[in-house]
Amino acid sequence: MTTTEKPDYKVIGTRPIRPDGVEKVTGKALYGADIHLPDLVQGAVLRSPHAHARILSIDTSAAEAMPGVLAVVTHSDLPVVADKVLDMGEGASTASDMSKNVLAADKALYRGHAVAGVAATNVHDALTAIEAIKVEYEVLPPVLNVQDAMRDDAPLLDESRHSKTPTGEESENASNVAAHNRFEGGDVEAAYAEADVVVEREFDTKMVHQGYIEPHNGTANWNSDGTLTVWTSTQGAFAVRGALAELLQLPVSRIRVIPMEIGGGFGGKIGVYLEPVAALLSRKCGRPVQLTMDRTDVFQATGPTSGGHMKGKIAVKDGKITAAEVSLAFEAGAFPGSPVMAGAMCMLSPYEVENFKVDAYDVVVNKPKVAAYRAPGAPNASFCVEQLIDELARETGADPLQFRLDNSAHEGTRMITGVAHPRIGQEETVQAAQASDHYQSPIEGPNRGRGVAGGFWFNAGMQSSVVASVNPDGTVNLIEGSTDIGGTRASLAMQLAETLGIEYDSVRPTVVDTDSVGHNDVTGGSRTAYASGQAVYEAGLDIQQQMVARAAQLWECEAEDVEYADGGLRHTSDSEKAMTFAELAGKQMETGGPLQGRGSVVARSPGAAFGVHVVDVEVDPDTGKVDILRYTIAQDVGTAVHPAYVEGQMQGGVVQGIGWALNEEYYYGEDGRMENASFLDYRMPTSLDLPMIDTIIVEVPNPGHPYGVRGVGEVPIVPPLAAIANAVHDATGHRFTELPISPRRVVEELHNLQ
Amino acid sequence: MKEIDYLAPSSLGEAYAALQNGKTSAFLAGGTDIIVQLREGRKEVDQLIDVKHIPELVSYAWTDDGGLVIGASVPFAEIYEDDEIVRRLPCVIDCATLVGGIQIQSRACFGGNIGNSGPAADTVPALIALGATLTLGSADGTRDLPLEDFFTGPGQNVLGPGELIITINIPPQPANSGSFFHRFIPRNEMDIAVVNVGARIDLDASGDRIEGARISVGAVAPVPLFVAAAGDALVGETPTEDSFARAADIAAEAATPITDMRGSIAQRVHLTRVLTYRALDRALERAREA
Secondary structure (H helix, E strand, C coil): CECCCCCCCCCCCCCCCCCCHHHHHCCCCCEHHHCCCCCCEEEEEEECCCCCEEEEEEECHHHHCCCCEEEEEEHHHCCCCCCCEEECCCCEEEHHHHHHHHCCCCEECCCCCEEEEEEECCHHHHHHHHHCCEEEEEECCCCCCHHHHCCCCCCCCCCCCEEECCCCCEEEEECCEEEEEEEEECCHHHHHHHCCEEEEEEEEECCECCCCCCCCEEEEEECCCCCEEEEECCCCHHHHHHHHHHHHCCCHHHEEEEECECCCCCCCCCCCCCHHHHHHHHHHHCCCEEEECCHHHHHHHCCCECCEEEEEEEEEECCEEEEEEEEEEEEEECCCCCCHHHHHHHCCCCECCCEEEEEEEEEECCCCCCCCCCCCCHHHHHHHHHHHHHHHHHHCCCCHHHHHHHCECCCCCECCCCCECCCCCHHHHHHHHHHCHHHHCCCCCCCEEEEEEEEEECCCCEEEEEEEEECCCCCEEEEECCCCCCCHHHHHHHHHHHHHCCCHHHEEEEECCCCCCCCCCCCCCCCHHHHHHHHHHHHHHHHHHHHHHHHHHHHCCCHHHEEEECCEEEECCCCCCEEEHHHHHCCCHHHCCCCEEEEEEEECCCECEEEEEEEEEEECCCCCCEEEEEEEEEEECCCCCCHHHHHHHHHHHHHHHHHHHHCCCCCECCCCCECCCCHHHHCCCCHHHCCCEEEEEEECCCCCCCCCCECCCCHHHCCHHHHHHHHHHHHHCCCCCECCCCHHHHHHHHCCCC | CCCCEEECCCCHHHHHHHHCCCCCEEEECCCCCHHHHHHCCCCCCCEEEECCCCHHHCCEEECCCCCEEEECCCEHHHHHCCHHHHHHCHHHHHHHCCCCCHHHHCCCEHHHHHHHCCCCCCCHHHHHHCCCEEEEEECCEEEEEEHHHCEEECCEECCCCCCEEEEEEECCCCCCEEEEEEEECCCCCCCCCCEEEEEEEEECCCCCCEEEEEEEEECCCCCCEECHHHHHCCCCCCCCHHHHHHHHHHHHHHCCCCCECCECHHHHHHHHHHHHHHHHHHHHHHHHHC
């Protein structure tokens, strides 16, 4: 569905084969664990068996004396680092927290927290050696949810940490609340007093993991000249380089990070876990060291996203939302840095809300430090807000989509941050969902219900840099530094081909290491197709300009008399003078030498993304099992560069949202052990648990991008949690305010089981 | 993970000798449980004894009286691809097609699922409902016992140190009899049963009166349960919603489950009732088709 007149693009909007496709489907693509180097040795990591414990001593002597063992490292091998904030692109942390997360210092703060690393001639020796490391722990009571953590008498993860309060001061007493922020506007109390309907509820969500297929890995070679080379699976090679520079106190110029193919990230492969440990081990033993995680490590010791507790109260008068008061408390895991602020800033952004009071608490608990996960914070917060909106629509007798449309934000509407929306597609997206065949078809049958929900995500801009080299045969090598997770080699090559007016197949994109291209921020925040796309566009314009100058030189005329059009050069007044792109590409030597275009941007206008989801479910009243019968997603994508990948992102976000809604959770025992740290019991949806997910592409171009591109990848995970809860309510009459809406929870609720 | 010896005896005699060489052993048939357990450090042994090269363990055959004897190492895929078993013992197919995916089913076997002795083992309630027995063998000879008497706790069974499972023996089924097995899992695939139930109903010639019934429930106790009382309560009854509901109640009363990441006590007791009722209903359908 196109909501506006779209320019007549030649490449954008087509569905070509991805450049990395053949290597991947034939198993030839190289991932991090495929790296084999001369003298490579394997490592293993000793992890804390306790969720919360003081480390009294670590004795590595027995392990060091074992056959095959080459090096053992602990936190004491890391340099002391300052409390400097490291912005990793999607989530920030201080260097000292990151250092303590990489290898535990005085305390182990979650089960699986790395305590020591070993390198040995083979992995079996390394695994045997870690068992020989003697760690003396003083076991402390774990804190496993935000409500317990916020109690005055809660055990403290860090006795020296005080809360940052909304006024910017520090709390008097030490606290597990790392930060409390507030957004306030208008007068909520006055609005409640005049309201027709006010609904108020509390909600709870559990910690969940991104569930990428490829476990983390890191291979490091500390050369004798003091330079460090790292091969890893990451969303951002430059973010890894920056983190390693801080953690190891090395200049960035000494570190080269080589990004391998990535088997999924979803935000979880931005931080560093194994890379610094492998680097320290390599420095000690003088050989390249490889570390890999197994699935249990991935669950227990990487960066899932927060669970939390939420309270919401929303008022309506004459069909309009007049006030919203929401309090969010999110688990940060062992160190501060939950996405609670992002959730707070997203959840009300699809709507006009004049009076609001939003509190956001970042709370540390004895669980792994959270990382970004696809629109971090927004799905949880929308689980709260979009259920309350559903309830308000019901109570006022309104159609839930019409209610959302009547309250929709539009250009000029201020978000709770005070920032006004530029041109956005919220209204068009709701209308697209209303007009869908799905929404127009009645849902019939017992135990069936329909739910809808909306969602918002900012999208990110940040820095990107590319170089495009013109080959003499008229093709172009595109050198870029953005990890390709969602098909960005293709979508960037397409944007360059569009800019130059050449064929998609004439552009060969390559993702290179940190020594080989300018700085690129992470592939995250749905920024790559947008921001790297803008860099690619600029590189294309750069080539155009140089080609115009060269054509003028060949034709002995002024540059003003030459124009670049339709993939070639022509003289504006002499129709005899024309050259194709390839013809001029073949004359590089005689026109000034190799031709390269450059594009470097700080992209500042990422158009926000809106999505509206419609879902039908059937609930088995005897077993509590929820089946997804039909799912339709409408989303404003700005301009769909490669519609198949856009649809794939939309469907993928929904699938992860369905898993989050129905079955996924970190299931903890009282001792702080995650009891389901395997794909068997973590229960992500399989293909048999999903219907075909229908997609409606809405295109309201982003005025901040030459082709109108908006980020696509994150917003589709925002609405499913609430949409499914709303559908289950429609089917059963029961409102589920706690995730997951698992068969256990449903059957216990429907049959009042204890 | 330490080094492990691998032995592949080609006869029962060689297998018995391997079991008596003084080392701790585990059997390797499909390997779908044991390899994972060894890799994750949940089990430690000196040697793996591959039982896929012993003729008695890798073949199956119908007996003269209509029973089926299945070698312990015969992979599920071989069983469910046999049209005659599909036709005559659909309840065996119910469970053989549920364990794992196609790759797993091409290696995994009844002997492994039984020997692993998990309380939620998917083949066990089906086989107990069918009245299966096991033939165990050791250097001292063989012995037969009802399948329901094999298990002693989670991962525990009556196998002696020098003993192995040779065959699973399914007796001839009565005329006018039907059996059904199913399980409840939160997803539609790739999961361990929260509860699983096998049921058999034997009707009289008129089809209106129940002459016998066997009900077995898994994942609700330390061992798979044979709830004889639930089946006995149906003897002499007509197959109705009421009689099935009573039997389902008895099965639920026998359940003593735990709460863990796969389900709660209350959920499992409730599901025992729901699944038993539904299993009886489907078994009845099959009995009437027979």
